Amino acid sequence: MSGEFHPPARILMGPGPSNVDPRVLMAMAKPLVGHLDPEFFKIMSSLQDLLRYIFSTKNVQTLPISGTGSAGMEAAFVNVVEPGDRVLVCVNGVFGERMADVAERCGANLRTLSAPWGKAFDLAAVEKELRNFQPKVLAIVHAETSTGVLQPLEEFPKILKNHPDTLLLVDAVTSLGGHPVKVDEWGVDICYSGTQKCLSCPPGLAPITFSQKAMEKTKGRAKKVQSLYLDMIMLGKYWGSERTYHHTAPISMNYALLEALRIVSEEGLERRYERHRRNHLALVAGIEAMGLSMFAEKSYRLWSLNTVSIPAGIDDAKVRKTLLEEYNLEIGGGLGNLKGKIWRVGLMGHSSSETNVLYFLTALEQTLRAQGFEVPRGAGATAAKEFYSRK
């Protein structure tokens, strides 16, 4: 009915999936064991240890959800939000909008706080809304994949200390493993991510962590969690010492995640962050030298996802098609309001490399010139190379 599939060897510089180390691909080819095999339990424990390291947390309830990042988002909300609970969602992009949508589907009494797309939230504005609304849950995106904005969270413990009953829920899909994510230090109660971004594991799992306070809210619910599949109490009994069957864990995906997290720990988080930072800055230097400009506000740019404003007169779809077909290179287009206005260039995990920065700048220059956009020859790559040589 269909022939064998031979995927092209893409250079993945979109909003995820990122390229993965061959070690991770090979890990999935290992023979299956059962989800209740004592040998698999060992993997589960190693995964939890490594995830706690990467989330910078001591939370017992730290595990990979058996679904992609969107399932992680849903797991975060369905467990702690009860119908009628006041939930404040900060929206400055598509994934903030989506959090609001998910909260509503849980029956939340929802209020949203908006900031312009491309900018981060001001701490004072969040604090004011916290005081006014007194929410049970404050939800915010750490790394907004649709805009390329990083939301600083270091100061959140200050504004939350007067709200002991509010849970802080954070989307770290595009930051975990590429930017510091300090769950315990920042007072984050629920944090979720995806595997296919800065962790450089194929998509299919969603690392998540719940604080003791978040688990108490979950356990104190009047009614069961609306999703059995994402019920953290049941999941905790499978991932905890009881080892009670809940669902058949995706064995091969867990092999892949273990190998990906081992690679992260071999590199070390600090070195990994610095690599992401450097490659981001080199890319920005190149983009600006080409006469283009970045979309996200300068002080709040993600290192992992770089948003570039599309110059007037340039055909977004045509550029991306050319990059894919002629250069084997994937970048992302804009989502929602930003469709046709920005490109999203991922430098995540394994894909965050000097090679990729130089190749992308070169390919983009060629492609833009073919559309009549004047770029000084080699300007982008030269600026990036100069940046690298400086440090």
Next chain:
Amino acid sequence: MSGEFHPPARILMGPGPSNVDPRVLMAMAKPLVGHLDPEFFKIMSSLQDLLRYIFSTKNVQTLPISGTGSAGMEAAFVNVVEPGDRVLVCVNGVFGERMADVAERCGANLRTLSAPWGKAFDLAAVEKELRNFQPKVLAIVHAETSTGVLQPLEEFPKILKNHPDTLLLVDAVTSLGGHPVKVDEWGVDICYSGTQKCLSCPPGLAPITFSQKAMEKTKGRAKKVQSLYLDMIMLGKYWGSERTYHHTAPISMNYALLEALRIVSEEGLERRYERHRRNHLALVAGIEAMGLSMFAEKSYRLWSLNTVSIPAGIDDAKVRKTLLEEYNLEIGGGLGNLKGKIWRVGLMGHSSSETNVLYFLTALEQTLRAQGFEVPRGAGATAAKEFYSRK
């Protein structure tokens, strides 16, 4: 933090995962492409064609959910059940119980119809309850993984023809690919499965199909589906011609499923069913020759999952531990009420082979004898071999 994981090469004869063809493992090691890559869209279309073939359906809305079989169950209910809807769930095992739990979490007005564990439902009993309760959804398990019972569905169109507003929802997790599952012919409106059973693909995806009628119910809801991740309207726009982003599909898992389904179609469904039937019958012949007995009622036994009553005086956990540690062989224990009372022996997909039947019977004989249970030497394997030689 943790060394490389080298899984033992288990013979998987539990309730899933089953062993997979090495072609399927190698498919996961192929390079990643993006979830919006035109090359990935080709895979998606092939997957849908192959799934329609295996479900025996023309349903447009046929796709793999990005989660395991339990996510498939949840996707089935959350889309068609609105709060207050009357839902009738037939319960004769753990997965029927779980369907009732999931329906309740959707706010269903739930009624359950029970049958003894190990037996199938009588058509007249279901018909009577249909008339009394007039449910919007009738849910039943085709292959009850906890008891080894196959529920015949051939006659369901007869009892449903007077209930044009009732949707028939079927769990085919342990039958799809091993037993005939005739979605269109049997008038099934919603049917879901898992990849790790008779399809012999690692766990991580849940094939699902919705009839036009089921989609109309979903589209006519007063409120949004409570799960955004499992929202079939949104999923349909990603898997349909719009190709609208919904979530990042688990790329490598989809590679694996494509290869697994290609293997199914190469073998052909009829030959595949016959292989499952023969190996089941050989196993039963061996079990009975050893002086043991099957748990599920004779006329309604699954070919894919064989339940064996544990003889008095035998230590369940010790037998399974010995099989795993000394014979590298996984079988399942009982779930729920049947814990300690039965073994669940899977003969699913790649694991359904003459080799496995003979090896299991031999290993079980040795293990039981070590616990003082008298078994005529070689009785099980001899009876099975004789069965094979007869046809």
